[in-house]
Amino acid sequence: MMRTWKFQRTKIFPRAIILLCAFMLYCIPPGIPAEDGGPPCAFDQIHDQAALQAAQLRIQDAIQARKAQKDALLDEHESYTIPVVVHILHEGGDENISDDQVHSQIRILNEDFGRLPGTPGAGEGVDSKLRFCLARLDPQGRCTDGIVRIRTALSDHQTFQRPQLGALSFWEPTRYLNIYVVGRIAGGVSGYASFPDGPPEEDGIVVEHNHFGNVGSAEGRMGRTTTHEVGHWLGLFHTFHNGCGDDPCTDGDFVCDTPPASAPHSGCPWLVNSCHNDEPDTRDQVENYMDYTSDVCRNVFTAGQAERMHATIKEIRSVIWSDANLQASGCDEDYTPPDDCVVAADFVALHREICIGNSIEFMDRSLNKATRRLWTFEGGDPASSEESNPEVSYAAAGKYSVTLRVWNAEGGDSISRSDYITVQPPGTGAALPFNAHFEADEFPPAGIEINNLDGGISWERDSLAAVSGRYSLRINNLVNTNFGSVDEVLLPFLDLSSIPADCTLSLGFHWAYARSDPNFSDELLVLLSTDCGNTFTRLFYGAGNSLATGPTQETPYIPKDEEWRSARIDLQEHRSARYARIKFVNVTDGGNNLYLDDIAIGTSADLTVDVRNESRGHFNVAIAPNPSGGDAALSIFAPAAGQATISVFHILGRKESRHNVVLQVGRNSIPLRLTHVPAGTYVVEIQVESQTMTRRLVKLP
Ligand SMILES: [Zn+2]
Structure with missing residues (x-):
């Protein structure tokens, strides 16, 4: 039975991988850094499942059509050569790998895809007949060694910044396989790849330098991360895709001769058999390049995988291996390159x-x-x-x-x-203070822009939770499966010099957030530009424990009043900027709702006044432990900084104590010592501004 691509599956499956990767930390051989414990390949995190499905159907149709024509897929050509360009994005360190290291990876690709006898790629699989050639002619026909080197801070990047790698350097993707070698991919990922038929501007693969090749900074490795990513680029899924699935042929990785696997493996667990729906019931194929096992363990592409890759190059990547393109890229057998090329200027x-x-x-x-x-x-x-x-x-x-x-x-x-x-000429931004409460019907509010870069789920006005008034800003990460996509709230250009010189300039805002899985978190960034919006520096970053304010839950998160948290960011060093722009950025990882409210920029007074002027107070008060032996703590959640008076009365009216405390924004913990008073019931009265709240406290004998 064909399993349809279920929405639920797309939400749950990447999580299973991360859970298992937490275990992988212990399986990585000594001497190889475990990094952050993320998945070795970000394929499942970065791809939109609907787009994958469309490409999958196209590849599947091509396979079926060729089978119907009894067209021997593998025998048409002796081999299919793919011209490659390697873009090295570096910061002048080890990640600026040598030409030799690049050549070692190209050699490994040919050994692995060619099952070349006498090499580590000569496993029990097949020769896929795919070959790789470092380009000898660039898109303009100039002599090249096929390597582009750029010094850039993007050498250390997050997957959502992928479009910027293409902006740095990108060769026509129908003619070249673009490989980016970088210093670091955030999240402990060693590589990621585009899938056939994906967005053309993000075509290619990205690999960390110490997983690229087997010499230099990758000494001790065997280059299988790149083999694996090129497998994705040619239309292969992980062998554990969709888990065991229903049918090992028409489900899972959609390849009949790769036994189903419930989850990725690490190390070399030769005897694991995680799924029993294959006939005969064989062990998991941990030696397949499309698993997560150790480099030394992997040496197989199956005939079924080769068939899929051939369908991909015939149906989708049909120009790249054509005779005309091989001639144009210098990968034709008859082309004799010069020993060294003349330099070719570009910037x-x-x-x-x-x-x-x-x-x-x-x-x-x-x-x-x-x-x-x-x-x-x-x-x-x-x-x-x-x-x-x-x-x-x-x-x-x-x-x-x-x-x-x-x-x-x-x-x-x-x-x-x-x-x-x-x-x-720079403009002059709007004078401070700036306030956004999202109460007006107009959305986005005047002057604020919502930048929905992927055209999918984005920021919207929300009436289910708010700090002030009835409305807040919310983004629904729970239904957002476009992992890594970025959604921005851009504030108008502001004149940060427009407050009195003796006042402190700050940015304040409230947020609330919960995760849907303890292993996943969406991210919130607050960024500032003082150069007309061209470059941004980071003012605030929240993810995981530093972002979550409510309990992890798989149902849509609606914060309780006391679950809002606030941030205050000092902007003193930027106060000469007369044309500054601030943006709030959500990077989704399929977590849960993220809310923002009461964004304010100005003096301290501007920030606190804006919260205190509300009709609804959102103080939350609790005493624990209660009953108490005498040492308890009063917890006050305050939406704004200020003073409070704490009084303790015996239930019969006798006043025991009274003192003033300074409240910080957020949660305040105030000790309540009742060791000197007799057992009984007491009333704790908390006075903040015009509000009075009371709580009972029982002192045990
Ligand atoms: Zn992968």
């Missing part, structure tokens, strides 16, 4: 529109190892530079050209781009 800047006084980082991405370079920046300061990544500022409005000249032993090259940079 990139991620931000090309700035305000006067702001600066831009230019990045040299010339091919073939420039040994010398000279930049010329029209209108820029500096006007010229010999650095790889010069930082250039512009003092006047206008459009400016940039020229880069580069040389190596084989010769020189230059590139000029006119009107590459646009510089505008």
Whole structure:
């Protein structure tokens, strides 16, 4: 029976992987860092399940059509060669791997996909007839070694930043397999890949440098992370995809000759048999490249997997291995490359529109190892530079050209781009204070922008929970399966200099959040730009325990009053910015509802006044333990900082004590010592501003 792709499955399945990966920490051989304990491959986290299903059906149809035509998929060609470009994104450390390390990985891909005799890839599987060639000609037909090197802080990135890797460097994906080698992928992930028929601008694979190849920074490894990711890129699922499923052929990884597996494996557990719905009931194929087992354990692609990969290259990736493309990329057998290529000038800047006084980082991405370079920046300061990544500022409005000249032993090259940079006078933002309570019917409120980058689930106005008034802002991560997608709340441009000089400038807001699984968390970031919105620095980051305010639950989270938390961020160092922009960013991981309310920017008074002026107080008071032997604590949740008076009376009216306390925003714990009073019932009275709350406390004998 064919299992349809159930929505529920897409929510639950990635979690199962992470749960198991917590165990994997203990299975990683000594000497290999366990990192954060995340999944080795982020495939299940980053892919939209609906898109995967569409691609899956396309591949499946191609297989069926070819079978119907009795078309021998594997025998048409001797082999199918795929040109590869390797983009090394580095920060000048070990992650700027050597050419030798790149070549070692290309060799391993050919050994593994070719089941090359006498190599570690010669397992019990098949020769998939897929081959890989480091490109010898770039998209413009220039001589290249197939390696692009860029110095960039994005070498350490999170998967949601994937589009920016493409903005740095990206070769036509129908013609080249784009491989990004990076310093670090957040979350303990060693690699991730696009699936066939996915968004063209994110096509390719990303691998951490110490999992790429088997020499240099990957010494001791065997390059199987890249083999595995290229398997995804060619249409393969994990062998444990969908768990055991119903039918080992038409469910699971949709490959008949890979035995079903309930979950990923680590190490080399040869005798595990986690599913019994296959006939004959065979053990799990832990030696398959598409499991998570150790590098040394994996050496098999099956005939069924080869069939899927061939269907993919025939149906979806049909240009890349064509004779015409092999000739154009220098991967044709008849092409004889020169020993060394002349340098080919190229550069990139991620931000090309700035305000006067702001600066831009230019990045040299010339091919073939420039040994010398000279930049010329029209209108820029500096006007010229010999650095790889010069930082250039512009003092006047206008459009400016940039020229880069580069040389190596084989010769020189230059590139000029006119009107590459646009510089505008900065505006002046709105005067402070700024307040957003989300009470008005208009949504988004005037001046606030909602940036729904994936067009899916996003921020909306919510009436189920609020700190002030009736409404808050909420994003429903519980139904958001586009893991890693980013949704932004952009505040208007503000003039942070518009408060009195002797006042402290702060940003305050309230949030509430719960997870749906203790192993998963969505993320909340608050970011600030002082260069017209081009670059942002982080003011606040919350995830996991630092973000959750309520109990983990699989039902939609609606916070209780006392479950709201607040943050106050000091903005003193940014108070000269007259055109500043702040944004709140949700990065989803399929967790639960995240709420925001009462965003305020201004002096301390602006922040507290805004909460105190409310009609509804949200103080929450509790005493524990109660009854008590004499030592108890009073817990007060305060929506704003302020003073409270705590009085303790005997139930008959006799006053025992009275004292003032200073309340911080959020939870306050105040000791209640009743060791000196007789046993009995007491009343604790808490006075805050105009409100009085009372609680009973029983003192035990
Ligand atoms: Zn994977």
